[in-house]
Amino acid sequence: MKLKDNVKINDSGFIFNSTTGESFSLNPIGIEIMNLIKNGKPYNEIKKIILEKYQTEESVFEKDFEDFTGILKTFSLIDNN
Amino acid sequence: MSAKKKVTVAVTGLNAIDSPGPGVSVIRALKESKFYNPRIIGLSYESLEPGIYMHDLVDKTYQIPYPSAGTESLMKRLDYINKEEKLNAIIPNFDAELYGFMKLEKKLRSKKIKMFLPAFDQFEARQKINLNSFGEKHKLNVPRSKSIGSVDDIEKLHYDFTYPIVVKGKYYDANIAYNAGQTKSYFNKISAKWGLPVIIQQFVNGSEFNVVGLGDGKGNTIAAVPMKKLFITDKGKAWAGITVKDNELLKMTDKFIKSTKWRGGFELELMKTGDGKFYILEINPRIPAWVYLAVGAGQNIPEALLKLALEDKVEPYKSYKVGKLFVRYSYDLIVDLKEFETISAFGEL
Structure with missing residues (x-):
């Protein structure tokens, strides 16, 4: 999973896709996960970091993560692989 | 200084x-x-x-x-x-x-x-009624289009087009029609206002982009800034927009200028389809109203056009700021x- 080269994200969670001109806002957990993706962390490491930090079930994380990355893919913000 | x-x-x-x-x-x-x-x-x-x-x-x-x-x-x-x-x-x-x-x-x-205007043949070739042959000649993607002069032609459109289609006036106006009945209604409305022929264009689904540019008449790009409309008025005019960077879009603009040896300012209206292909919907042979965004992004296109007109030295612009917005207001x-x-x-x- 990799953030596309044409996609910029700032500290406040504002995402700008310079090819399409679209922009998006992330909530705090979205920023955290997006930064982990941006820093090249693999899925298993992201899961470990989030589950250690927040009290949540693994299955809930997995579902929410899939939903979130699905949206990112729909808007062409991350590469599909 | x-x-x-x-x-x-x-x-x-x-x-x-x-x-x-x-x-x-x-x-x-x-x-x-x-x-x-x-x-x-x-x-x-x-x-x-x-x-x-x-x-x-x-x-x-x-x-x-x-x-x-x-x-x-x-x-x-x-x-x-x-x-x-x-x-x-x-x-x-x-x-x-x-x-x-x-x-x-x-x-x-x-x-x-x-002045620094397009040549007559350039001006005529890019007219909406000539867009098909323009695309073929310069190997640029354009949606299939046809000029019609009578309501009777509408019934035969399904041989060449798949609904929805865009019904356009010679100079202005465009409406999307989903069937022959709607096409007839738009045909009557548009022909009453803008005369004949009325142009039928295949609807292309995708994201719309615009490019403001300047050609030196010798095939060189002097300036080009692409924009995505962020807010559109009920007349379809951009009320806010943002500069974007898409290499394919810039390549297509260069190709347009090089192939036509475009002289003067212009605006390309393009559609990018889901598979990343660009189609030129319209070529406006003059600077568009949103040109000040290009100035804000680092390309003073009117100044460069004036330099070309007055034969002062002009250097082609090579870059612009991506992510610059314009937000129009009334006063x-x-x-x-x-x-x-x-x-x-x-x-x-």
């Missing part, structure tokens, strides 16, 4: 209304020129064009005759204006007036009034009756 070059430039398109003419944006750009110190002469058609009353931008305005009055009466009026103002250049900004100015280009040049100018009276009665202010 050397002093800026003094020039007197006449500009049309002062109708900064909800479907704005480009004149006021062009003037703002010229006023910010680092090379020129321009005296701006506004050329207006009607007494309520807002630019007439923007005295910080327009030094003097003269009314000119509508294009329908013919080039002779336009020339007569320009002769009078030139006698008063000693014009160095004119920047026409309306599609409908371009033909007349193009016809007068040689004559005006002999009077030392310069109520307070005008003394005396001013309205003067422009209405004497045709100048």
Whole structure:
């Protein structure tokens, strides 16, 4: 999973896709996960970091993560692989 | 630093209304020129064009005759204006007036009034009714289109087109029709307003982009800035937009300029489909009203166009700032009756 080269994200969670001109806002957990993706962390490491930090079930994380990355893919913000 | 070059430039398109003419944006750009110190002469058609009353931008305005009055009466009026103002250049900004100015280009040049307009064949080739052959000739993707002159032609459209289709006026107006009934209704509405033929274009689904650019007439790109509309008025005009970077889009713009040897300013209206392919929907042969975004992003296109017209050295722009936005606004100018009276009665202010 990799953030596309044409996609910029700032500290406040504002995402700008310079090819399409679209922009998006992330909530705090979205920023955290997006930064982990941006820093090249693999899925298993992201899961470990989030589950250690927040009290949540693994299955809930997995579902929410899939939903979130699905949206990112729909808007062409991350590469599909 | 050397002093800026003094020039007197006449500009049309002062109708900064909800479907704005480009004149006021062009003037703002010229006023910010680092090379020129321009005296701006506004050329207006009607007494309520807002630019007439923007005295910080327009030094003097003269009314000119509508294009329908013919080039002779336009020339007569320009002769009078030139006698008063000693014009160095004119920047026409309306599609409908371009033909007349193009016809007068040689004559005006002999009077030392310069313009930088497309050639007649370029102007004609990119007309909506010629877009198919234009695309074929220059190997540019354009949606399939056909001119029709009668309601009877609509029933046969399904042989060549798949609904939805876009029903367009010769110069202006576009509506999406989902069946023959809607097509007939739009055909009648558009032909009553803009005359015949009416253009039928295959609807292309995707994201719309616009490019403002400038060609030097020799196939070189002097400037090009792409934009994505972020907010559109009910007339389909951009009220906010953002500069974007898409190499395919810039490549297509370069190809358009190189292949047509485009001379002057232009706007490309394009659609990017889901598979990343760009289609040119329209080519406007003049600077668009949103050109000031390009200035804000680092490319002063009106200044560069003026340099080309006046044969001053012009360097092609190589970059622009991505992610610059424009947000348009409306503003109520307070005008003394005396001013309205003067422009209405004497045709100048």
